[in-house]
Amino acid sequence: MPDSAAPATGEPRREQLLNAADRAVQQFGPGASMNAIAAEAGITKPILYRHFGDRHGLIRALTERHTSGLLAAIRAALAEPLERRDLVEKVLDTYLAGIESRPQIYRLLTHPEPGDPSGIGSALAPALQQIADEITKAVQGQVDLGADRELLAETWGRAISGMVLAAGDWWLEQRPCSRARMVQALADLLWGRLAAAANLPVPLTTNHGTEQT
Amino acid sequence: MPDSAAPATGEPRREQLLNAADRAVQQFGPGASMNAIAAEAGITKPILYRHFGDRHGLIRALTERHTSGLLAAIRAALAEPLERRDLVEKVLDTYLAGIESRPQIYRLLTHPEPGDPSGIGSALAPALQQIADEITKAVQGQVDLGADRELLAETWGRAISGMVLAAGDWWLEQRPCSRARMVQALADLLWGRLAAAANLPVPLTTNHGTEQT
DNA sequence: CAAGGGTGTTACCTCGGGTAACATCAGCAG
DNA sequence: CTGCTGATGTTACCCGAGGTAACACCCTTG
Numbered sequence: 001m002p003d004s005a006a007p008a009t010g011e012p013r014r015e016q017l018l019n020a021a022d023r024a025v026q027q028f029g030p031g032a033s034m035n036a037i038a039a040e041a042g043i044t045k046p047i048l049y050r051h052f053g054d055r056h057g058l059i060r061a062l063t064e065r066h067t068s069g070l071l072a073a074i075r076a077a078l079a080e081p082l083e084r085r086d087l088v089e090k091v092l093d094t095y096l097a098g099i100e101s102r103p104q105i106y107r108l109l110t111h112p113e114p115g116d117p118s119g120i121g122s123a124l125a126p127a128l129q130q131i132a133d134e135i136t137k138a139v140q141g142q143v144d145l146g147a148d149r150e151l152l153a154e155t156w157g158r159a160i161s162g163m164v165l166a167a168g169d170w171w172l173e174q175r176p177c178s179r180a181r182m183v184q185a186l187a188d189l190l191w192g193r194l195a196a197a198a199n200l201p202v203p204l205t206t207n208h209g210t211e212q213t
Numbered sequence: 214m215p216d217s218a219a220p221a222t223g224e225p226r227r228e229q230l231l232n233a234a235d236r237a238v239q240q241f242g243p244g245a246s247m248n249a250i251a252a253e254a255g256i257t258k259p260i261l262y263r264h265f266g267d268r269h270g271l272i273r274a275l276t277e278r279h280t281s282g283l284l285a286a287i288r289a290a291l292a293e294p295l296e297r298r299d300l301v302e303k304v305l306d307t308y309l310a311g312i313e314s315r316p317q318i319y320r321l322l323t324h325p326e327p328g329d330p331s332g333i334g335s336a337l338a339p340a341l342q343q344i345a346d347e348i349t350k351a352v353q354g355q356v357d358l359g360a361d362r363e364l365l366a367e368t369w370g371r372a373i374s375g376m377v378l379a380a381g382d383w384w385l386e387q388r389p390c391s392r393a394r395m396v397q398a399l400a401d402l403l404w405g406r407l408a409a410a411a412n413l414p415v416p417l418t419t420n421h422g423t424e425q426t
Numbered sequence: 427c428a429a430g431g432g433t434g435t436t437a438c439c440t441c442g443g444g445t446a447a448c449a450t451c452a453g454c455a456g
Numbered sequence: 457c458t459g460c461t462g463a464t465g466t467t468a469c470c471c472g473a474g475g476t477a478a479c480a481c482c483c484t485t486g
Contacts, residue, residue, distance in 0.1 A: 013464085033442060044466065049444065067340045074344060078351040088403055092377065092396045094249065095344075099381050100392065106385065109340040110378060122333045127322040128379070130306075131287060138291040142300075143407065148398070151390055155398040156407070159380040164305065165323060166341070166375020168312050172319065177364055179313065183305045185361070185368040190301055192405015194369070200354055226433085246473060257435065262475065428486090435480070442473090444482085449466070 014051055017041050021062055022105075030108045034058075059108070066105050070098040088194075133160040160190070234261075234275055235318070243321040247261040247271075272321070279318050283311040284351055291324055302406075373403065 136157030233254030347369030
C-alpha cells in the first residue's frame with residue numbers, strides 16, 4: 001500500500017455506488033435487484049460484489065448510512081434535559097419525523113427483505129394485524145378513553161401488538177428470563193411503571209457508552 | 214358438481230399437504246423451498262402449485278391454520294372477566310406461551326419472507342436493534358427501576374422500539390392523524406393511561422363483533 | 427368403453443444472487 | 457520503455473428457487 005493517506009480516490013467511488021443504490025431503492029423499493037442497482041450506477045454487478053461482498057453487505061452499508069442520521073437524532077433527543085414525559089414525547093416525535101421524511105428509506109430499514117411486489121398493504125406480519133385488531137376491539141370495549149376513543153384504541157392496538165411482537169421475538173431468541181417474569185416486565189410497562197418510577201440522579205460517574213460516529 | 218356434500222375426499226389431501234409443509238417449515242425454517250416442502254410431502258412441486266396457486270398461497274394457508282389457534286386463545290383471554298391488570302397479564306402470557314410452543318411456526322407467522330439463511334440473529338430490522346439499545350441505555354441511566362433494572366430496561370428497550378415501529382408503520386401507511394396526535398397517543402400509552410383510565414361498564418347493548426369461527 | 431377429475435411425473439423457463447476469467451488503465455520501480 | 461501492481465470494468469457463466477407446460481395414471485361414473 002504505497003499511498004499513505006490518500007483514500008480520496010478510493011472512498012468516493014464507494015460513496016458514489018451507495019448513492020446509486022439509494023436512487024435505485026427509491027425507484028424500485030427495497031426489493032431492487034443487484035442488476036437494477038448496478039444499472040443505476042452505470043456499471044455491472046461484479047463491481048458491486050467487489051465492494052460490498054454480497055447483497056446483504058450492500059444493504060447493510062446503505063442502512064448504516066441512514067440509520068446513523070436517525071439514530072443520532074434519537075440519541076440527541078434522549079440526551080436532552082427534559083422532564084421524562086416531555087422526553088418521551090420528544091423521542092417519539094423525533095422518530096416519527098424521521099420516518100416521515102423518507103418513507104422509501106424507512107421501508108428499507110425496517111423491511112429489508114423483498115416483500116411482495118403485489119400487495120402494498122402488507123406492512124407488518126399478517127398475524128400481527130389480526131392480533132392488533134383484537135386488542136383494538138378489546139380496548140374500545142373495555143376502557144373508557146373519552147373522545148379520542150377510536151383513534152387511541154386503534155393506535156394502541158397496533159402499538160401493543162408491535163411491542164409484544166418485538167419483545168417476544170427477543171425473548172424467544174435470547175431467553176433472558178422465565179415467561180412469568182417477561183409477562184411481569186411487559187405488564188409493568190403497560191401499567192405505567194415508566195411514569196411512576198422515580199428519576200435516577202444524573203449519572204456523573206460512568207458514561208453509558210454513548211459513542212458517537 | 215355431482216357430489217353434493219362429499220368434500221371428504223378432497224380436503225384431506227390438502228390438509229395432508231399442509232401438514233407436510235408444516236413439517237418442512239419446522240425443519241428448514243420459514244425459508245423452506247417449495248422443493249423441500251414437496252419432498253417432505255413425498256411429491257413434487259406442481260402438485261403444491263395446483264393446490265395453493267403460488268408460494269404465497271401456501272404460506273397464507275399455513276399461517277391461517279396457526280393464527281386461528283393463537284388468535285382464538287388471545288380472544289378467549291381478552292374475554293375473560295378479570296381485573297384489567299390481570300387481563301393484561303393473561304393476554305401477554307397467552308401470547309408468549311403460544312409462540313413458545315412452536316418457535317419455527319412463530320417465525321413463519323411473523324417473518325414470512327425467507328430471511329437470510331446465513332445470519333440467524335437478525336430477528337427484527339437491523340435499525341430497530343440499535344434503537345432498542347439506545348432506549349435500553351436511556352432507561353437504565355435515567356429511571357430507577359430497582360433490582361430488576363437490567364432485565365426491565367432491556368425488555369422495555371425492545372418493547373418500546375417494537376411498539377413505535379409497529380405504530381409508526383401503520384401511521385405512515387394510513388395517516389390516521391397528525392404526527393402530534395400520534396405522539397400524544399403513544400406517550401399516553403407509555404404513560405400509564407391504560408392503567409389510569411376508568412373501566413367501561415360491561416357492554417350489554419352492542420356486541421363488538423367478536424365473531425368466532 | 428369412453429369421459430372426467432384428481433394425482434402424479436419429467437422437463438423446462440425465468441430471474442436473481444453470486445462468481446470466474448479476462449481486459450483495461452493508472453501509477454510507479456527499475 | 458518495460459513491467460509490476462491495483463483498481464475499474466466487462467462478458468459469460470453457475471446455481472438455486474419460483475413457476476409452468478405437457479404428458480401419464482387411476483378411479484369413478486354414465
